[in-house]
Amino acid sequence: MALLIGCGESSSAASHILLLRYLNRALDSIKHDITQIFANIFCSTIKSDSNVRTCGDEDLPPPPSFEHLMATMDERYQLRARHWYSKQKGYDDKRDPYAVFNVLDTMLRDSLERLKTMRQSLSLPDLGFQECTLEVNYAKHVHVIRDLCLVGKVGAALWLRRKMIHKCVVPDVFTHNYLVNGLCKTSDLERADWLIREMVEMGPSPNRATYNTFIKGYCLSDNVDKALYIFSVMANSDIRPNRVTFNILIHALCKKGLLEEAWKLLGEILEEEKDKESPDLITSTILMDAHFKNGEMVQALSLWDEMVRKSIQIDVVAYNVLIHGFCLSRQMKLAYRYFCEMLKRGLLPDVFTYNTLINGLCKDGKFEEASYIHGVMARLGVTPDPISYKIIIQGLCIYGNVGRAHNFLVCMLENSIVPEPHTWNVIIDCYGRLGDLGNAFSIRDQMLAFGVLPNVFTFNALVHAQVKGGNIANAYSLKKKMFLCGLYPDVVTYNMLIGAACNLGHMRLALQLHDEMLRWGCEPDMITYSELIRGHCLKGNVEVAEELFAKIQKTGLPIDHVPFQLLIKKYCKIGEFDMAYDLYQKWITRDQ
Template structure:
């Protein structure tokens, strides 16, 4: 640039005049030099400057082109990475918008990016969009892979469309794609879940005949089928699969042992469970969290809570710390066995190990304390929930209200209902049924009716239990006209009526000596299509078919009496 500025100065008119004067001066001094040589030198300098300027501009333009290409390439890579991240985060709408933007710029994403989109669509249940995306890939590229079809097949299986998954499996070869063992495993698992174990077995035999993918895939497929047989109670076929794995010389893994242990737990054979655990140790495998949780679950359900606690104590020593599920099962099992103190101790152990129990765990302990009449302990657990930042839910308060009613503390039960509203928990139908039932047991019909009206105002629809309690209260108070009117309204509603309302009215009418009403209620019961044995919820009935003549009616009335 400096040279270009110098050249400009040379051809400035003032500079030319100045040079001419100097030249004349030099000539007058006796040094003669031709005028043409000066201009030739100036022309050469100008041409050289212009050539350098052209080269500089061309190099700048070329650099800009390369830089723009590099920017485009960087943007493309960034867009592809963003699409994948959005799919993993579940932001499907934004991912599809960015994919469409990339395609509109004539930059087709690779098949892996399309597989990410396909997987996100299938997980979200958008099977129609997923099918459309596969068609787009087939029409415009890139060419799909086996993983593409596997993803769509898995999506079909998630929404229980196994038939479409099988159709897709059969059409893979038409597009030049050979199914792999993952494809077959997806279908085997789906068929097992639908109970089509024979079809799964045939597909397994087809897989085992193909020895291209190694024994790991064989083990996975066999494990899936074995699990299906165990869950349907077909112990013989499940053990056949297990023995077949050994006969083929396939090395089993922890997952296979977990399946066999879970299967033995389903059959209730604890001795075989311990035997499988022993074989697991001998094979060099250590139990994982699924192994221990399966065993503890079975021990708790079998009321062997002491053994379950022992297994719980062994877990940390084997490097497998308990998780939320382990604690929940131990606490539930302790409460069912009646040892609420131990359950509460496990709750403290949970908190000490930085586990935040879910409301369900707290509710189990609160319900157990209430069941055994320890209302203060139940309330103490509720207060601990607040201390640890756990908001009690409607089930928490229902358990507390039930415990207060059991102990005859109706006023405290109503106070708990008010507390519910203060903490933002709204009573449900169970809450109102508990309070209405308590009021009816005390004969407080006005209080029960007020609660019924409050239910309706809050948009809580009463059920048959609500009306049964009110009907019982009317009968207790001798208000038969109101009871019959209520019973008539219930019959005209869409509620499913069981034998209890009939039993309450029939017993009351029987005590009042109104045997014709008892007989009429029995006929209504039969006309509703009920044929419940010979007792009719507490009544001894010698004949079930409808009776119309006076002799049969008298015989029925003689045999029908409250039991």
């Protein structure tokens, strides 16, 4: 069976051949058994007909007559006596031993005829039914494997593949590509590598789509070096890469900022395809997007002009890249111009087009226009997605227009779109910065009501609101609630609490918080030490502040201007101008 599968035979044909071989062997065995039985009967008959008698034979019963032997057989095997009698002399009765051969021959021919009929009846309808059943089971298992891969249950799909192989049925390469794609989507590249190696050894052989999927998996995991290695393995396996292979690698190189290497790879494509004079639409779009992100407007527009000059059919994705490039460079008029050109060409903008325009307008502070675009997209049949709301809510909160941002949140919830925690946190933080603690906690409660669990950033926004309001006790209680929710304060949480304690002159509490963050494995940063230095300077503990400053220098943390300014200001207040000047000289020397 394994040999047949390896040669490309289907599993149903293999089972058909095996069954025929089994029937032939069974017939041979039956034929041999019948011959042996009749041979034994013949030998006993010959012995009974012998005239030679040994001592003691007088007491034995007379041998059975030939008529008695034939009477024990079925009537359909009996022949007329005139066909049995031999003219041989020396026999004083009507028995003829050669007649037994006639009987045996007749019985054997009849048995073989019946077995032949049985074999023909099995080989036609029964084997056809079995072949149909095997084909149906194979198709069913293959479809199940593909469906499991599509829903992300690759482990169950691999188990079913292993069961099929144990039954000597190997799925085709198309099904194996589903498995490789499922493993790459879950970043299980080691098992994908194992599966491809097994395909090379046992079959079916990997094809171009298999290697393209594997290369894309490594590119998505940001392992371009491994992707290039698989590309070389693909070429060494006599599988020629296509445009899809090159576009995957070019996109990965552009994401890493390796534009020069991407252009070299493009040169290899054009060299292999001598009939091509320029990159195709997908390659040009990838390179154009990379140039826009690098701020290389001239190179990006040259690619666009080349596509227009070559009369390449430009799609919505290419226009989205062009509009996004103009929004990055704050050239909104050009973005609007090509947006209108899309409509004139009959290309309908999608949600990415509108989100790009809304983001560009929000960065320029043009919220009226952004709100108008947000309303237009819904009327034109393009439903705003969570990103559409997130962009405009975040932009409004950055400029302090939290009331309008809250209205967009309400609209979002009315459309059955529950935002992610980041959107809630932005509004909570904006209310907190404006000192509106009531609305800040109201948004937090609404967040919980919709089943969205708060994270560390949510608590930090509330802690910041309490600290800004001077409620150090309430801020400290929020830190305790974080532990009850299974969250741990980060360095931002401790910095806000330490800063609030230092402002109020509670240096003992500030040092306790510093020791606590060390116990929890939270490393202090430059802001932590700056707050402690400022607190000691306010309390007049200049020597302790100097010790902290020396400690910062030993830790190797990047020191900004804040600790220098705090100590220089304190030296000036206490009249230590020489020390202030020396510290100022160190500051200038460090900057140089």
